[in-house]
Amino acid sequence: MPEVTSSTDPIVVPLRHPLRWVASGVATVVVAMFVHTLFSKIPSGQTVCHGLAGHRVCGPEMVWRFGWTEVLHYLGDPLVIQGVEMTLFVTVMAMVIGFVLGLLIAIMRMSSNRLLSSIAWLYTWFFRGTPVYVQLLFWFNIAVLYQSFSLGIPFTHAFTIATVGSNAIFTVLRAAVIGFGLNEAAYFAEIARGGLLSVDEGQLEAAKAIGMTRMQSLRHIIVPQAMRVIIPPSGNEVISMLKTTSIAVAIGLPELLYQTENIAARTYQVVPMLIVASLWYLAVTTVLSIGQFYVERHFAKGALRTLPPTPVQRLRSDLARSFGGRRAVAR
Amino acid sequence: MTQLMVDIKALRKSYGANDVLKGVDLTVASGEVTCLIGPSGSGKSTLLRCINQLEKHDAGILRVDGELIGYQLRNGKLYERSERELCDDRAAIGMVFQRFNLFPHLTVLENITIGQVRVKGIAPSAADKKARELLTRVGLDAKESHYPSQLSGGQQQRVAIARALAMEPKLMLFDEPTSALDPELVGEVLDVMKDLARSGMTMVVVTHEMGFAREVADSVYFLDAGIIEESGDPREVLVRPQSQRLRDFLSKVL
Numbered sequence: 392m393p394e395v396t397s398s399t400d401p402i403v404v405p406l407r408h409p410l411r412w413v414a415s416g417v418a419t420v421v422v423a424m425f426v427h428t429l430f431s432k433i434p435s436g437q438t439v440c441h442g443l444a445g446h447r448v449c450g451p452e453m454v455w456r457f458g459w460t461e462v463l464h465y466l467g468d469p470l471v472i473q474g475v476e477m478t479l480f481v482t483v484m485a486m487v488i489g490f491v492l493g494l495l496i497a498i499m500r501m502s503s504n505r506l507l508s509s510i511a512w513l514y515t516w517f518f519r520g521t522p523v524y525v526q527l528l529f530w531f532n533i534a535v536l537y538q539s540f541s542l543g544i545p546f547t548h549a550f551t552i553a554t555v556g557s558n559a560i561f562t563v564l565r566a567a568v569i570g571f572g573l574n575e576a577a578y579f580a581e582i583a584r585g586g587l588l589s590v591d592e593g594q595l596e597a598a599k600a601i602g603m604t605r606m607q608s609l610r611h612i613i614v615p616q617a618m619r620v621i622i623p624p625s626g627n628e629v630i631s632m633l634k635t636t637s638i639a640v641a642i643g644l645p646e647l648l649y650q651t652e653n654i655a656a657r658t659y660q661v662v663p664m665l666i667v668a669s670l671w672y673l674a675v676t677t678v679l680s681i682g683q684f685y686v687e688r689h690f691a692k693g694a695l696r697t698l699p700p701t702p703v704q705r706l707r708s709d710l711a712r713s714f715g716g717r718r719a720v721a722r
Numbered sequence: 723m724t725q726l727m728v729d730i731k732a733l734r735k736s737y738g739a740n741d742v743l744k745g746v747d748l749t750v751a752s753g754e755v756t757c758l759i760g761p762s763g764s765g766k767s768t769l770l771r772c773i774n775q776l777e778k779h780d781a782g783i784l785r786v787d788g789e790l791i792g793y794q795l796r797n798g799k800l801y802e803r804s805e806r807e808l809c810d811d812r813a814a815i816g817m818v819f820q821r822f823n824l825f826p827h828l829t830v831l832e833n834i835t836i837g838q839v840r841v842k843g844i845a846p847s848a849a850d851k852k853a854r855e856l857l858t859r860v861g862l863d864a865k866e867s868h869y870p871s872q873l874s875g876g877q878q879q880r881v882a883i884a885r886a887l888a889m890e891p892k893l894m895l896f897d898e899p900t901s902a903l904d905p906e907l908v909g910e911v912l913d914v915m916k917d918l919a920r921s922g923m924t925m926v927v928v929t930h931e932m933g934f935a936r937e938v939a940d941s942v943y944f945l946d947a948g949i950i951e952e953s954g955d956p957r958e959v960l961v962r963p964q965s966q967r968l969r970d971f972l973s974k975v976l
Binding site for chain 1: 812815821826840871886889
């Protein structure tokens, strides 16, 4: 039997999702409860009095449950700022060591020389296989093993050119930078190797065919393409490193957590100082994530037919679509 | 006597126990176009890749423009050449790949200038000028700021030809340059290659395009299982094949 046909097309009725509405409602309530408790007040146990229309009114003093007053007070404290600077410095230095050494280890690992690739494998095995906390304590205590370091001919004590005491080399700061840097190199080596392997073999052949040396091919052809694969996990590593530096509290490095703990010990504001530290870590990770977006965008050139819009461009096009009428459709 | 651009004698190459080339002789005179044909796995691509040492041959003599490639003869011994020397040799031999292998992170213009600037040390402005001339020659002067992913396969292969020509090679190698193309795009690439042949470029072409071989090639070599089965003038070899192998092969590809 033929279908009934009408002169106009039938209208489309979208499928309803009642469960989604229920889930959204529950989630909204939970979030509201969380925000409410975040900004709730509790009695401090003290009584305050103030004048109100000629009368003295007394009542229990109410303070923020999460100590926002104290958080705000210590957020810009000079010691906290020093701690942030130290955290950033150690993160940057450790990542620089990690990236350079890691790339070197990745290239060694891919060498056709078995000895070189085995050494690279052993390095990764050791530094990935032991906790970074243990490695940090190790570098801090290296003076127990070696009182001093000398420059001269290996395996002899003759012709020593220079000698430096271990404690002069391995200050707390340097122990932290070296410890975190060497550990990071092991992880970054694997990331870099994955990136280098992701580039099509034909690229190296094409580079060779126009007469490029292995170094030139790596620098101008292979590494720029590998970056697209290397950057997202590297962004993870940078953010992870930023937070991992907090375990350097164990060797007394005056970084962010060390400073906030110190203030907490002095003022008994334990929770507010933890919030201060968290807010700073969050702020820096946010800046890093934004930076990562733009770096990724830079290395996406040629791999994507059109680059993803920046947040500013996206906002502009959204606004244009809302207010611009027909012009916006043809953007 | 015409100068030999490529002179190969008793070339051997094996991957482990797998003998790919079992003693191949081949000569290409300067300014000639030579086509290598044969079934897949016959060793024709390997032979081509030995000429610019993307593959190292195990034995035999390989000369390009009178110079030994890959090895150096001293006191009756063949010494392997250093990577630096291999690079110098390769820079003078252009190569075009089946899968184009353009550098996807560089624009069309940068693809053509990078070798000139990084390998030959030519000033960027001069390299740009040369690249634009070559793009005009392959009919793509409007595409210089595009990225390879924005071009069709035929356009990409023409850029790849321009990239190879930018190094001013004395010899051009083509490894199945039209095999990865949609049928309607094959013509534009073959046209560029015919034009190049007419300009007097010495070319060695691995191809399945029998029409191109018959029309353009001065000589054709039929490889099968690592040896040259038959060779000679394409109008002779392709029209009156002597061996059963070549007859079988031609009946499949034509």
